[in-house]
Amino acid sequence: MLDVITRNLPFLLAGLWTTIHLSIWTIVGGTLLGAVLGILRYVRFPVLGTASMLFIEFIRGTPLLVVLLITYFALPALLGYKTTAYNAALLGFILFTGAYIAEDFRAGLRSVRPGLIQAGLATGLTRWQVLRFVIAPQATRIVIPSLFNQYVRLLKFTSVASIIGVTELTGAALLINARDFHPVTLLGAVAVTYLVVCYALSMVGRVLYARFAVRT
Amino acid sequence: MSEAPIVEIRDLHKSYGATPVLRGCTMNVNRGEVVVVCGPSGSGKSTLIKCVNGLERYQSGSIKVEGIEVGAKDTDLPKLRSRIGMVFQHFELYPHMSVLKNLELAQVHVLKRSRAEAAERGRQLLKRVGLEAKADAMPVDLSGGQQQRVAIARALALDPQAILFDEPTSALDPEMIHEVLQVMTELATEGMTMMVVTHEMGFARRVANRVVFMDAGEIVENAGSEEFFSRPRTPRATEFLSKILSH
Ligand SMILES: Nc1ncnc2c1ncn2[C@@H]1O[C@H](COP(=O)(O)OP(=O)(O)OP(=O)(O)O)[C@@H](O)[C@H]1O
Ligand SMILES: [Mg+2]
Numbered sequence: 001m002l003d004v005i006t007r008n009l010p011f012l013l014a015g016l017w018t019t020i021h022l023s024i025w026t027i028v029g030g031t032l033l034g035a036v037l038g039i040l041r042y043v044r045f046p047v048l049g050t051a052s053m054l055f056i057e058f059i060r061g062t063p064l065l066v067v068l069l070i071t072y073f074a075l076p077a078l079l080g081y082k083t084t085a086y087n088a089a090l091l092g093f094i095l096f097t098g099a100y101i102a103e104d105f106r107a108g109l110r111s112v113r114p115g116l117i118q119a120g121l122a123t124g125l126t127r128w129q130v131l132r133f134v135i136a137p138q139a140t141r142i143v144i145p146s147l148f149n150q151y152v153r154l155l156k157f158t159s160v161a162s163i164i165g166v167t168e169l170t171g172a173a174l175l176i177n178a179r180d181f182h183p184v185t186l187l188g189a190v191a192v193t194y195l196v197v198c199y200a201l202s203m204v205g206r207v208l209y210a211r212f213a214v215r216t
Numbered sequence: 217m218s219e220a221p222i223v224e225i226r227d228l229h230k231s232y233g234a235t236p237v238l239r240g241c242t243m244n245v246n247r248g249e250v251v252v253v254c255g256p257s258g259s260g261k262s263t264l265i266k267c268v269n270g271l272e273r274y275q276s277g278s279i280k281v282e283g284i285e286v287g288a289k290d291t292d293l294p295k296l297r298s299r300i301g302m303v304f305q306h307f308e309l310y311p312h313m314s315v316l317k318n319l320e321l322a323q324v325h326v327l328k329r330s331r332a333e334a335a336e337r338g339r340q341l342l343k344r345v346g347l348e349a350k351a352d353a354m355p356v357d358l359s360g361g362q363q364q365r366v367a368i369a370r371a372l373a374l375d376p377q378a379i380l381f382d383e384p385t386s387a388l389d390p391e392m393i394h395e396v397l398q399v400m401t402e403l404a405t406e407g408m409t410m411m412v413v414t415h416e417m418g419f420a421r422r423v424a425n426r427v428v429f430m431d432a433g434e435i436v437e438n439a440g441s442e443e444f445f446s447r448p449r450t451p452r453a454t455e456f457l458s459k460i461l462s463h
Contacts, residue, residue, distance in 0.1 A: 118271050119308035119367075123322035123374060124298025133321055137312050214312045215356045 004182040005189050008172075015172025016193060022090060022168060023155045029094035030154070031147065034101025041102060042109040043131065052102065059099035064160055068092040072164045089161035097154045104146040108139035141212045148205025152198045159194075169193060220283060221246045222378045222409050223268055228277035230263060237263050238274065239433040245378065250410045252420040252441070255430035256456060261413040264430070265380050268411065269297045282377060298326045301371025301379035305387050307363040309355035315342065315366050316351040319373045327374060334373070341369040345399050361392030365399055378409035385416055417460055421445050429453045 005012065037052040039045075045052075059067065072088035075081075083091075112135045120130035162171030173186045221244035230238040237260045245251050253261050266272040267279055270286045270293045279286040281296055309318050319338035323329045329337070342348045345365040347358075355363055364384055371379050384400070385393045397419050404410060404423045414420065420427055420441055427444040429437040429452075437444060437453045448454045 113308075115304060115306055115308045116310065118266075119302070119304060119310075120321075121271060121294075122269055122297055122300075122302035123370070124294040124296075124326040125322055126294050129325050133325065134310055138310075141312065215354065216311045 001182075001185055004176065004180050004185055008176045008180075011176065012169070012172050012189075015167055015169040016197075018086075018166065018172075019155070019158050019168040019170075020197070022086070022093070022158050022161065022166070023151070025090055026093040026097055026154055026158075027151050029090070030097030030101055030150075033094055033098030035105055037098060037102035038105025038109065039131070039136075041106045043127075056099045056102055059096055060103075064092075064096055064157055065163060067096050068160060068164050071095070085161070085165040089158075089164060089166050093154060093158065093161075096157070097150055100153075101147065101150050104143050104150065105139065108143035108146075109135055111142055112138050138214055141209075141214050144205060144209040144212065148202055148208075151205070152202050155198055155201060156194055219247055222282055223411065224278075224280040225264075225268070226278045226280075228264070228267065228274050228279060230260075230267065230272065230274040237433050238267070240277070241430075241433075241435045243428055243435055243438055245409060245411050247377075247409055248407045249425045250404045250408075250412065250423055251426045251428060252424040253411065253413045253428045253430060254415060254417075254420065254456070254460075255436075259430040260433045261430055262382050265382050265411060265413055268380055269293075269300050269302060271302075294326065298322065298374050299377045301374060301376035303364070303367050303371055303379060303381045303384050305383040307355070307360070307367045307387070309363055309366055309370070311355055314352050314354060315347070315358070318355065318366060319370050322370075323373050337373055338369070341372050342366070344372075345369045346395075359392060360388045361395045364388065364392075364396045368396075368399055368403075372403075378411065379403070381410065381412040381414065383413050383415070385414065415460060417445070417457075429456065431456070 037056060040049045040052045041056070043049065068089055071092035072083065072085065076083050116134055117130055120134040121127070125133065158168055159170035161168055162174060165171070167175065169190055173190045177183055177186050223245040225241055225243050228238050228241040229236070241264055243251070253265065255261055263272055267274050268281065268286065274287055281300060284291055284296055286296065310321070313321070316335060316338050319341060320331065320334040323334035323337060324331060339348060339351060342351055345368060347362060347365055347369070350358060350362065350366070355366065358366065381400070385396050388396065393416070397416060400410070400412070400419070401423050412424070424441040427437070427439060427441045428435055429444070431452050436450050437448065439449070444453070445457070448457055
C-alpha cells in the first residue's frame with residue numbers, strides 16, 4: 001500500500017520542495033507588495049492610492065485560477081514576453097496574496113490611535129516620519145497574525161499551480177497517480193503533508209506574535 | 217518691556233461642517249506666563265489648543281506662534297511644532313518603545329541630535345520628573361501618573377519655548393493627579409510658558425497668571441487668576457465656578 005509513496009519518494013519530495021520555495025518567494029514578494037499597496041491606500045497617495053484600490057478590488061473579485069491563467073497565458077501574450085509555468089505561478093501568487101495582505105496592512109495602520117499620531121506630529125515629526133517611526137512599527141506587529149493567516153492560505157493555494165503544469169506537491173502526486181493509480185494513499189499523504197507544513201508555519205506566526213506583540 | 221507674545225490668537229473661527237466650534241477667540245500667551253483655559257465640556261478648549269500647533273486647522277482669524285502664522289501655506293509646521301511642546305489627556309506615549317526611546321525619537325529625527333546626546337538629555341529629564349529608574353521600562357508597565365510625567369519629559373526634551381497641556385490630569389486616578397501637578401508647578405516656577413486646559417481649579421488659583429474661561433466657542437472671560445476666582449464678571453463664569461468648586 002505505502003510502497004507507492006516510498007517508491008516515488010524522491011519525486012514527491014521534489015514536489016514538496018517546489019511547494020516550499022514557491023511559497024517562500026510568494027511570502028517575500030506578496031508581503032512587500034502588500035505593504036506598499038497598503039501604505040498607498042492608507043495615506044491616500046494621489047493616483048497611486050486609487051490605482052492600488054482598483055487593483056485590490058480586481059484581484060479580490062477574481063478566482064485564483066483565473067489569476068494564474070492570466071499570468072501564464074494572457075499577460076505574456078499581451079505584453080509579448082515568454083514565461084515558465086513556475087514563474088507565471090509565482091507572479092500570480094504574489095499579486096493574489098499581495099492584494100489580500102494590502103488590506104491587512106491598511107487595517108493595521110488604521111488601528112493605530114489618532115492620539116498617537118497627533119503626539120508624533122506635535123513633537124515636530126513630519127507625516128512620513130510619524131508613519132515610519134510611530135504607525136508602521138505598531139501596525140507591523142498588529143498584523144502578524146493576519147499575515148500568517150494569509151501565508152497558510154497561500155501555502156494551500158499553491159496546489160492550484162498544478163493546473164498550469166507546475167510540479168509542486170499536488171502536481172507530483174497527480175502525475176504519479178495517473179501512472180500507478182493509488183488515489184487514497186497518494187492524496188492522503190499529500191493532505192497530511194500540507195497539514196503538517198501549515199501547522200508549522202502557523203506556529204512560527206504565533207511565536208513571532210508572542211515575541212513582538214505591542215502590549216497596551 | 218514689550219516682548220511679543222509667544223502665542224497670539226486673533227478672532228479665531230473654526231467649524232466642523234456647519235457646526236461652529238470656535239467663534240471669534242482672541243487671547244495671548246506671553247513669555248513666562250501660565251494661562252489656564254477652562255470651561256464646560258464641548259466649549260472648544262481642546263480645539264483651541266490644538267489650533268495653536270496646527271493639529272487642527274481654522275477657517276478664519278489668525279494664530280501667531282513666535283510671530284509666525286500657524287495657518288499660512290508656507291509655514292514650516294514641523295519646525296514650529298518642535299518649539300512648542302504638547303501634553304495630552306491620554307499621555308500618548310509610543311507603546312512599542314521604551315520610555316527612553318520615547319524621549320529620544322524627536323530629538324534624533326527633528327532636532328538631529330545624536331543618539332548619545334538624545335539619550336543623555338532623556339535621562340536628565342527622566343531624573344527631573346523622578347523616573348530615572350524607568351528609562352528602559354515600557355509605557356504600559358507604568359502607572360498613569362508616571363506615564364504622564366514621561367510625556368511631560370518627552371515634551372521638554374525638545375527644549376520648547378512653551379508647552380500646551382490638554383487636560384493632563386483628567387484621565388488620572390485622584391492619587392496620581394498630585395504628582396503630575398507637582399511637576400507642572402515646578403515647570404511654572406522655573407519660568408516655562410504654559411497654556412493649560414484643566415479643571416484643576418486649585419492649580420489654576422495657585423499657579424496660573426491668568427485664567428481664560430470659554431463657553432460655546434467663545435472666550436467669555438480672560439482675567440488674572442486672583443480676579444477670576446474672587447470676582448468673576450459674567451454669570452456663566454460664576455455658574456461654572458460654583459459647579460466645579462462645589463465638589
Ligand atoms: N472631529 C470633530 N468633528 C465634529 N465635531 C467635533 C470634532 N471634534 C470636536 N467636535 C465638537 O466641537 C466642540 C468642541 O469640542 P472640544 O473637544 O474642543 O471641546 P472641549 O472644550 O475640549 O470639551 P471637553 O471638556 O469635553 O474636552 C464639541 O461640541 C465637539 O462635539
Ligand atoms: Mg477637550
